[in-house]
Amino acid sequence: MLPRRFSRGERMASYTPLVKQAHAFREISLDFTTPAEIFREAIANSLDAYARRIWLRTSVEERRGKEYVIIDLCDDGIGMNVNGVQAFLNLSDSVKAAAPPPGGVRRRMSGYKGHGTKIYYNSEHLEVLTYDGSGIAVYCHLADPRGELSTGKVPVAKVEEISPAELRARREKWGFAELAEAPGTTIRVLGYHQNAKFGLEHERLRDYICWFTRWGSWEPKLCAVANVQRDEVEDLGSCELYLRGLGKEPNPEEYEKVPFGHRFPATDATDVRKLRLRDDVDPLKYYVRTWAFANEPLVRNPDKRIDFVFAIEGEGARRDYNDMLRRQRKERRPGDYLSEERYGLWLGCDFVPVERFNAWVAERSEYTRMHAFVNSDDLDLTANRGSVENTPSELMQDIEETVRRIFAERIEQSLDYLKFEEELLSIERHRHARKEGEDYKRRQKRLESKELAKVNGVEFYSPKTETDLIALIAGVQALVPDLLPFAIRDYDSHFGFDGLATRSKELAINETSHLFVELKVELKKEFNHTFERLDAIICWSSRVKDGETVSDLAGKKGTYHITSRPDGTKARYIVIPDSPRNVEVIVFRELLLQRGVEFRPVGE
Structure with a gap:
């Protein structure tokens, strides 16, 4: 159907946009994401109603084989009549007291948009019990407001006027007998926020x-x-x-x-x-x-x-x-x-x-x-x-x-x-100086715990960190170029594999065949990189035994094999099923020992 066209001189028709009520109710009720926010809204409403006593209670109750979280919000404020309850249920409708009770102090009114109370609609059952002292109390309940809104329906509220005696009986049943027949409002919310308990802990x-x-x-x-x-x-x-x-x-x-x-x-x-x-x-x-x-x-x-x-x-x-x-050092709460x-x-x-x-x-x-x-x-x-x-x-x-x-x-x-x-500046200076002194002692102690060896007259210390291992390999490789079966051309311990190497010992600008090498002070069965694209691992020592399984970061598994070469030295590989290559493992300490380089304690 083609849109109607207006003739010249004809007045344009007016149109008032509509609001999809159920959708608006639902979106606002779900806009409150923290379970505790229901207490913020309840406190604001109670204080706006000039309450002098407020009770906030959470409990868990089993009904028909299902566990429900129950939230009770009660105050001794001025209460509501039927019109007030209807405004409470409406969207963007807020009725506040025009003046404080006799002898009371005027308070700031914090609730004014009529949105906050819609937080109660995010529940499976909502009940309101209120009395303004006029002689007629009001009881209201909504069945499954969250469910109704999810199907595009505005929940229907059942509102009835009750006698002071009925008011007293309901208050006693709910555990607020001290209010008796005095003005005040009690709201009971069942199954709030998908029955979430998280966030309703007492201390929290x-x-x-x-x-x-x-x-x-x-x-x-x-x-x-x-x-x-x-x-x-x-x-x-x-x-x-x-x-x-x-x-x-x-x-x-x-x-x-x-x-x-x-x-x-x-x-x-x-x-x-x-x-x-x-x-x-x-x-x-x-x-x-x-x-x-x-x-x-x-x-x-x-x-x-x-x-x-x-x-x-x-x-x-x-x-x-x-x-x-x-x-610190205490259990999280x-x-x-x-x-x-x-x-x-x-x-x-x-x-x-x-x-x-x-x-x-x-x-x-x-x-x-x-x-x-x-x-x-x-x-x-x-x-x-x-x-x-x-x-x-x-x-x-x-x-x-x-x-x-x-x-x-x-x-x-x-x-x-x-x-x-x-x-503060003085303390920071003192702390910085103290930390420098502590760091000096710590590193001196670490140095004393290391072992020492000489390669071609140059002293090297045993590694404690990957950075130490990089320095050791780079230094020894410069003195003994044929020690490793490849030449490491680039080191980077910040991201990815530690070394980029070539099989060719001659430095060639146009070298295109590179292999990745990972350096580890100690090789363990849990490997924090992937085997893909990895050719070799150089470690100072290995805790993996022959035949044991080594797992990479992606969950791929390989078997650790140790074999003997004809010259009596050992060859180590991680054999990976369905992979075109195995990962060679070189224990650097053992390799140096084969060349007659033995590390001994610094004191010796």
Whole structure:
């Protein structure tokens, strides 16, 4: 059918684009990739609802022969009526309280796009139980929302009004009897994120909450260091959050009360003389210095403001309060990390970190020592709150310029920072000198453990590394050109085979027949190259016995054969089935011994 053409003067018809609802719901629900993100969204919604108590719980339950992960998210906030529940279920629909409860403090509203709650749709069953204190509670459930969305259908929600008595009974059944008939909301999610347990471990969840949710806000530290007062910080500081993740120890059935606010060292520690009592070699391991700048205007947009906390923390001081940092010689734990994987300069909004921008201030300061945050309420985040890439580039440049200026003029030039850098430089110089001394002793000891031999009056040491072996072969070959059955023309120990050789002993510019040679201090049954294109192996010694199998990097196997020549010397080959050639093995120490060159301990 041909498209309709409009005649001259005729008005063009209007068309309103449509949204494929099921596809949009599904894409947004799957856009949240980390299981713990459901807790970030739940905390934001609870605080927006002026909750004073929050319970977060994970458990595993078997139903009809199948194991399910159950996530319960509960608060004592203002709750929802039927209209509020419908908005909660809708896409891009968000209803927030117009004012705090009587006597309450107004809070920032962090949920506004109506996308975050769609994270609950990535589940096999969703239930909502809520009460706003009006006398009628609401119960809602969706059966297999993930499955429905995968078939192109928008899941149908069953919403019913229930009595306060029914509300109390359901809360008791779910383990939240303390709410009784008070306002609040409970969300139960069954089979979330393909029933994934990974990421829901208790310690890992606690760490996530303290880093990447509103409950882990770093605003209390800003207020304390910058000496400013903010009502919301004091309000949330008196609220409570209880957590029970998977594998909680020592009492799996008990909640842990998680304090409000991001974790920092309790106090600054800048007196290096005192810090030397903890570590005389590197006192900066326990150094802590914090700067804070509240409500700072941007350079090019002074009507827009940022908050900025910048701390220098030594690794030792950091480990005093953060038990999720990986420890050397200790067993790995789910979710542990190194300082460079977590610390640095974070940019975010609502005092929740979103992305790291270490390069803004790391040109002169190691970012692994930084514990820094920048907050801007003008950022535009992606739907899953995982990136600031939707923010206009001009605003990002302005924020960066402002942060750089504050750092250069008010941190870098401060007396404490200058003293820190001076001490750091002194420690680095001392460490470098100590390492040089240690390296000298180590190499001297290695030299004493070697053996020595003379070839045509020139001393050579036995090899300990492939580099040693290359030097030995090159030196001996220059003095005894006919020692090897080929001449090695090129050495490269960085990539591929170590040597490129020719059978002809005469150096010819137009030589085209080359062969690859691999050098090994010790030949083992596991060969870390392929046999393909390899002609020979030169080793100092061999641990492979006659008849044993040698495997190459590609899994190809060959048999190690040792035979005797008519002159009594031994010939060694790796015989590879279905290969046009075998790999010759030359034990260089044995070859030298046949020429009367014997290596003896240096002391002899």
